[in-house]
Amino acid sequence: MAKSKSAYSIPGKIGKIERHIIVVWVDNEAGVLARIAGLFSGRGYNIESLAVAEVDKKKHISRITIVTEGTPQVIEQINLQLKKLVPVHKVADFKRGEKDILFRELAMFKILGNTKKIEKVKKVCKKFNPVILDKTKKSVVIQVTALRAEIDKLALDLKSLGLISTSRTGAVAMTKGSKIFS
């Protein structure tokens, strides 16, 4: 018998994987984050990073920024499935690398070292809006804002300069210019 090549649950051709940033406006109510996260885990989608905070205190609207990866078909499903959730108001979808969109992540680094070393650290971080949040004779906590890949690289560079602890947010996004997404 000829070998059967496919089957019910084996997918056909897998499309090219793309990285997308999905912004979701939701009612800030109990369980809303679990609904979003559950949708992703339940349907086998991937969350790379997640940032949530209430952006409208009066209407209790939170803005969730999710970085995810998937084939165009999967990304489309993520958008459509999110829109079906009752507390979701709107969903915006941006492809990584789109021109008219801004992304930022924030990171805090704790570094041990003498003044000389710390000066070096400041230099390395110079391009990424460094802010010294705390300083002692032996240590420094420094905050930077940058793109994900830049922070990845920075963390690597700081390793040899005494980095002992890293804390990072997920990415947040906003469109350029005067327009807003509606």
Add this chain to the structure above:
Amino acid sequence: MPKLLSGAEIVFKVLEDQKVEYIFGYPGGAVLPIYDELKNHKSIKHILARHEQGAGHSAEGYARSSGKPGVLLVTSGPGATNAVTALTDAYMDSIPLVCISGQVPTHLIGTDAFQECDTTGITRPCTKHNWLVKDVNDLSKILHLAFEVATTGRPGPVLVDIPKDIQFKKGKYKFFKNTLRKKLNGKATHKLSNSDLDKFIDLIKKSSKPIFYTGGGVINSGPEASKYLRELVSLTGFPITSTLQGLGAYPGDDPQFLGMLGMHGTYEANNAMHDCDLMINIGARFDDRITGKVDEFSPGSKKIHVDIDPSSIGKNIKVDLAIISDVTELLKSLIKRFKEKNKNFLNSNKQKTSKWWEQIGKWREKKSLNFINSDKIIKPQHAVQRLYELTKNQDTFITTEVGQHQMWAAQHYKFNKPNRWMTSGGLGTMGYGLPAAIGVQIANPGKLVVDIAGEASVLMTMQEMSTAVQYRLPIKIFILNNEYMGMVRQWQELLHEKNYSESYTAALPDFVKLAESYGCVGIRAKTPSELDEKIKEMISIDRPVIFDCVVDKAENCFPMIPSGKPHNQMILGPEEEEEISDEGKVLV
């Protein structure tokens, strides 16, 4: 100032305003205030199940046969977890259910209190939405919203979890209508565009090998949808096939109907799907039991997909024209526009599709639903055929369990009206049919309701016979008894070298005696010669009946598309069985 009502009173006020007549449920500690209030509301009748899963499937049967939402009332903890199977079943098959669950008092939530569980957490992935009520003043709004979410867009189950203290507390009642203003659960407000309709009509006119592929969406859209579907199919003269859930939307005995498609569909329906040049999907979702091998699914066709749920479109199969709409609205507008410009289309187009019909005729000659009958032993297909012949002259409602008997019922029982066929398709829940029949009978008093069952499935919810007896519901449980979990046995025969691992039930009850102990009637048929008479006897009894139909133990359900095969490679019967590849074996 408006009169303050207790939470429990608010629950019933909402149910009354929503015109709910029946609730299916089971009491317990955390819903006692609601049960206490029941006596003051005579327009609402409570049906006491024997298990919350049974109550849930009964509510599903009620909803599917009546077109109204089913209402379910359960207690906290095990009451809620027992309802999960029914909720998931309703979610998969798009059935509107409103489940009200009790919860431990607010101050005990999170303390692992007696009969506490995270009900909203557990039911989040199996409901369209759920709510935990924390303030009695939100209760009426949430409950009205719950009915709205359950019944609009693509229907489905919702759950409202009400802590016991909220049921006692006094609060304001408000009647809310259409609280959900946003693009509802998939754009219920979506406007049909004329250009889409014109594209639709253009594709119809260009096609020489068309097929309608219709599903449960037609049923869910209401009886109007079936009416329009019949009109469109007759206007075009195109062949039509239906999914398991769509049966009844189009008459099963009509010459344009090719029978059900899919894994156990007819040879003609599956081949027509594979070879067509235009596939018109109305209210179906390209489920894996339908598409088989996705890469080789209907390779040469243009595809139109009409669905109310935008996320159904493009999920499994890419389509050429996607229309997000309620089926009734789409068909109504389409037919109107089609008629305006295409007078006498049927006759003028006959020539174009004549070769296609000829080809379909050739496939039909294979008579793929045929089986080798016997005069010594009852063949299960024969039993379903006889049941059909002896009940087709009255308005009969059929439910099923899950397995071989379900597929034989779908193949051999011909449905002529929507809402007459209730089966668990998406989730495939064994034990669905008996409690569903209870709900169907409640919604349709005086009608004949038959659960075509398997002996393994029916034992999963057998306790509900007691419910049927209590409410004098003359449901008929027609068991095709082969002592095996037949579909499991069939797959083991075809895929696992006949290693019938744990699929034989060695100690079955005597179903006739079981019926008697429940206080209903037991009938057993063992030979083909006595079958008709016994079926007639069953129909004539105005009480619940368990019918033990002893059938051939080794019969397999054909035709069948084996795992890993495209549509045009079906196994037609036992003589054609071939080995299935290792890759195919992995799949279910």
